[in-house]
Amino acid sequence: MAFSLRDIADRFGLTLQGDGAGLIEGVCSLQPGMPGRLSFLADPKQDGFLAQTVAGAVILAPDMADRCPAPALIADNPQLAYARVAALFLPPPPAAGVHPSAIIDPAAQVDEGAAVGPRVVIEAGVSVATGTVLSPGCVLEAGCKVGPDCRIGANAVLGRDVRLGARVRVEAGAVIGGRGFGLARDRDGWVEIPQLGGVRLEDDVEVGAGCTIDRGTIGDTLLERGVKLDDQVHIAHNCRIGALTVIAGCTGVAGSTQIGARCMIGGGVGIGDHLRIVDDVILTGATQVPSDITEPGVYSSTLKAMPAGDWRRRLALIRKLDRLEQRLRALEKPDNDKGDRA
Amino acid sequence: MAFSLRDIADRFGLTLQGDGAGLIEGVCSLQPGMPGRLSFLADPKQDGFLAQTVAGAVILAPDMADRCPAPALIADNPQLAYARVAALFLPPPPAAGVHPSAIIDPAAQVDEGAAVGPRVVIEAGVSVATGTVLSPGCVLEAGCKVGPDCRIGANAVLGRDVRLGARVRVEAGAVIGGRGFGLARDRDGWVEIPQLGGVRLEDDVEVGAGCTIDRGTIGDTLLERGVKLDDQVHIAHNCRIGALTVIAGCTGVAGSTQIGARCMIGGGVGIGDHLRIVDDVILTGATQVPSDITEPGVYSSTLKAMPAGDWRRRLALIRKLDRLEQRLRALEKPDNDKGDRA
Amino acid sequence: MAFSLRDIADRFGLTLQGDGAGLIEGVCSLQPGMPGRLSFLADPKQDGFLAQTVAGAVILAPDMADRCPAPALIADNPQLAYARVAALFLPPPPAAGVHPSAIIDPAAQVDEGAAVGPRVVIEAGVSVATGTVLSPGCVLEAGCKVGPDCRIGANAVLGRDVRLGARVRVEAGAVIGGRGFGLARDRDGWVEIPQLGGVRLEDDVEVGAGCTIDRGTIGDTLLERGVKLDDQVHIAHNCRIGALTVIAGCTGVAGSTQIGARCMIGGGVGIGDHLRIVDDVILTGATQVPSDITEPGVYSSTLKAMPAGDWRRRLALIRKLDRLEQRLRALEKPDNDKGDRA
Incomplete structure (x- = not known):
């Protein structure tokens, strides 16, 4: 896989500066860079690396172009342009067709333009559209609908009645459509509340490795268009996550919570059940x-590590805060005024 | 699947109010409801929806019965009654039998009443009792004992010598019996302490998708009768979780900790190692x-998000709490009294 | 599997005290102990159990030897000696050879000294060295290199171009080489930044069940020699974890962060992106x-559960800390001095 710089400029509508004949055969870091490879400069803090880079070419913003020692591709948003160009160097998806070891129920419909890998299991009532790749060992339980150009990772599981739009990506080991965690108390234990809904992932949703998204109790758990989940995110039953919201790793969202569109949620965040979070919230x-x-707006309750002894003293004071407040109040009261007693 | 309301009332010992001949073919939300489907009213906050519901029938408490616009099933605990009735509409479990692609060691014993799905692997010394369902791709390593009427999810793994009672449910992708995390320091590194125990899950335990429960060092890690784990819960080696305790998603319990019975543990909780938590604790x-x-009792250290700038100021003050306390003490001391100096 | 005590002493260079002829056929706790089994005493708090133990033998430190009621193996570091001896009782690894249900691409190289279990999938360009065990259902995607004497757990996934040194252990359900979570903003959504690097795990690395380690964007995500991860740890793209660092369960490390050598990181820790943590840090x-x-040094921001009502009051005060500080400042100001006003 190699492309001339001119070819890349043409494909992606970028302005070429310098020699366009050189071949680009991959990507590299700006520092030190690699000949024959393409880098990019998006973070102003990396300006200093530009002069020394040995990259074969650099994608950068117009105001940086005259400082580039190598041929350049000029873009208003260099990171975005890089994201698109670098996709040229991804390994090609597997060819369409069904591996002989895949087990497909006769009552399932797999488009002949789909690629079904080794050991995939497809149960009755499933449909898989064209261009979709099912990686080795993934399981599609009864009634799943998978749209076109999706990718399901190795050993991932789509439970019954999970429905995916177009270009949905589910990474390895993720479980979509596990049972929701709903319990009713009985005299001598717990009775599970049956989870009869499904999960719906709209177009362009991405779900990272090891994520879990539970089925709804009656209706569907829903991730709207373009939601992106990092690894090990947990979305409980009946949640609804708004379009284009992104959630970083190890975050958990409890049951029946609704999160708005375009939110940016950090890693390790915990969101309670039955909550509403509006659009455009950053956590x-x-x-x-x-x-x-x-x-x-931007919200936070992030703590910050201190040397452990220092923190222990702070924690002891946090635990005594009400006493501290009482002491403060005592000082504020005229009849406790020490000046009086002096 | 459809059942007359009278039939449902009879099966579950509920009091029928109104026409019992109508067929119920599924469940629905109270609002707006769906004709031919069953809903329930348990949360007093939802009272307002009752009058407008178009549900085919509603399960509710005796004191609500006269306000129900549809036929009703009257129950002292409507949520519990719903949980039981709704199970009628769960898809039936797969029929008993062994899928030809399953790989079963000749030295394993699989009851003919068990359902063994595609690509299941069962190693030597395993026993699987009647009524148990092994979903596609799950792996039962050497010596596992699985009791009757269990369900093991797709691609879940039971490590060697894991023992399950009756009606245990392990969701997709969970790993029971991974190695415990025990290390001894050596001059130039770490030596793993062999984890020679197993894991024991008593009757009616449920383990959510993506959970991990590690084997014990010498004895067994133990989840007692009726323990329920949500998704992505981690239980480390040598833990013992008391009967009927429920643990919500993304919670981790470190090694050798004992948790009592009937505890209710929220999501994202972290519990240290070698601890004891008594019965009936809520976190x-x-x-x-x-x-x-x-x-x-109920325990907490849950923080609460604030606008990030506001939180930053609070965090700075938390980090200076000892200084604040010193300033407070200074004010309290007679010899620092400003009144004196005035 | 049974070994005489003398045999064990000889193999591991330990000093035998008492009768060396007795056979040891497993391990046991110190309390109550089991005849014919071996225990150890490392924690001084367990001294009291020594006199009553019925263990067949005990590994302990020289200064404890004269208090041992059973035959003893004397070691300077009893825990380390136990870790080595107990490994005698681990089940033997499966024999070398390829299970007929494994699916191995003709363009892969699997050493004949490797053990390839049922349903394993090995794609093109993979190499697997001698002594390595691939457990049932694991998937090695194109181009993976697995060194000698590794163990890959059941249903684990090694993504394309993941490279493992010698004696690396990956537990069941772990995913190494998932896509990194990098996104560029587009006018109407997110564009994924292609993750073209790999993951490199050096010799003696261990990765627990359900862990996720993402591939690098351009270079490799790297875990250096002897790094040990507990279960459900998440290491994001481009991270570098220094030699011999150990990380407990449910911890997440965000993208491009570098952690030094010999760190000890507790469970449930969250580490931000693009950070540097030096060697020998404990969290x-x-x-x-x-x-x-x-x-x-040792760092902390660990909170500590209180009765929920008490905590609610503390939390309210934390949220008002700036007001508290203002009140304190008001008291400190001479013109607010109550003594003056008295």
């Missing part, structure tokens, strides 16, 4: 959300 | 437990 | 690290 890493968020 | 979401809990 | 459980750590 910093490890923030805890036990109640509704009704205004867009 | 709110994201609470951290670095030491024993010796009295029943 | 207590659930600590949050949103910025660099530049000095070795």
Whole structure:
């Protein structure tokens, strides 16, 4: 796989500066760079690396172009342009066809333009559209509908009645459509509340490795168009995540919570059940959300590590904060005024 | 699948109010409801929806019965009654029998009443009792004992010597019996402490998708009768979780900790190693437990998101709490009294 | 499997005290112990159990030897000696050879000294060295290189171009080489930044069940020699974890962060992206690290559960800390001095 710089400029509508004949056969870091490979400069803090780079070419913003020692591709958003160009160097998807070891129920419909890998299991009532890749060992339980150009990772599981739009990506080991966690108390134990709904992932949703998204109790758990989940994210039953919201790794969202569109949720965040979070909310890493968020904005409850002894003293004081407040109040009261007693 | 309301009332010992001949073919939300489907009213906050519902029937408490616009099933605990009735509409379990692609060691015993799905692997010494369902791709390593009427999810793994009672449910992708995380320091590295115990899950235990439960070092890691785990819960080696305790998603319990019976543990909670938590403890979401809990009750250390700038100022003050306390003490001391100096 | 005590002493260079002829056929706890089995005493708090133990033999430190009621093996580091001896009782690894249900691409190289279990999938360009065990259902995607004496757990996934040194252990259900979570903003959504690097796990790395380690964007995500991960740890793209660092369960490390050597990181910890943590840092459980750590030492931000009502009052005060500080400042100001006003 190699492309001339001119070819790349043409394909992606970028302005070429310098020699367009050189072949680009991959990507590289800006520092030190590699001849024959393409890098990009998006972060102004990396300006200093530009002069020394030995990259074969650099994607950068117009105002940087005259400082580039190598041929350049000029883009208003160099990171976005890089994301598109670098996709040229991804390994090609597997060819369409069904591996002989795949087990496909006769009552399933697999488009002949889909690629079904070794050991895939497809149960009755499943449909798989063209261009979709099912990686080795993944399981599609009864009634799943998978749209076109999706990718399901190795050993991932789509439970019954999970429905995916177009270009949905589910990484290895993820489980979509596990049972929701709903329990009713009985005299001598717990009775599971049957989870009869499904999960719906709209177009362009991505689900990272090891994620779990539970089926709804009656209706569907829903991730709207373009939602992106990092690895090991947990979305409980009946949740609804708004379009284009992104959620970083190890975050958990409890049952029946609705998150708006275009939110950016950090890693290790915990969001309680039955909450509403409006559109355009940003949560910093490890923030805890036990109640509704009704205004867009950036929210946080992130702590910050200190030397352990110092923290222990702070923690002891946190645990005594009410006493501290009482002491403060005592000082504020005229009849406790020490000046009086002096 | 459709059942007359009278039939449902009879099966579950509920009091029928109104026409019992109508057929119920599924469940629905109270609002808006769906004709021919069954809903329930358990949460008093949903009272308002009752009058408008178009549900075919509603399960509700006696004091609500006269306000129900549809035929009703009257139950003291409507949620519990719903949980039982709704199970009628779960898809039937797969028929008993062994899929030809399953790989069963000749030295394993699989009851003919069990259902063994495609690509299941069963190693030597395993026994599987009647009524148990092994979903596609799950792996039962050497010596596992699985009791009657269990369900093991797709691509789940039971490590060697894991033992399950009756009606245990393990969801897709869970790993029971991974190695415990025990290390001894060597001059130039770490030596793994062999984990020679197993894992025991008693009757009616449920384990959610993506959970991990590690084997014990010498004895067994133990989840007692009726313990319920949501998704992505981690139970480390040598833990013992008491009967009927429920643990929500993304919670981790470190090694050798013992948790009592009937505890309710929120999501994202972290519990340290070698601790004891007594019976009937409730932990709110994201609470951290670095030491024993010796009295029943509700415990918390849950933070709450604020606008990020506001939180930053609070965090700076938390980090200066010792200085704040010193300033407070200074004010309290007679010889620092400003009145004196005035 | 049974070994005489003398045989064990000889194999591991331990000093035998008492009768060496007795056969040891397993391990046991010190309390109550089991005849014919071996225990150890490392924790001084367990001294009291020594006198009553019925263990067949005990590994202990020289200064304890004269208090041991059973034959003893004397070691300077009893825990380390136990870790080595107990490995005698681990089940033997499966014999070398390829299970007929494994699916191996003709363009892969599997050493004849490797053991390839049922349903394993090995894609083109993969190499597997001698002594390595591939457990049932694991998937090795195109181009993976697995060194000698590794163990890959059941249903684990090694993505394309993942490279493992010698004696690397990956537990069941782990996913190494998932896509990194990098996104570029587009006018109407997100464009994935292709992750073209791999993952490299050096010699003696261990990865627990359900872990996820993402591939690098351009270069490799790297875990150096002897790094040990507990279960459900997440390591994001481009991270570098230094030699011999251990990380407990449910911890997440965000993208491009570098952690030094010999760190000990507790469970449930969250570490932000693009950070540097130096060598020899210890983080207590659930600590949050949103910025660099530049000095070795123990760091913490671990909270501690309180009765929920008490905590609610503390939390309210935390949220009012700036007001508290203002009140304190008001008291400190001479013109607010109550003594003056008295």
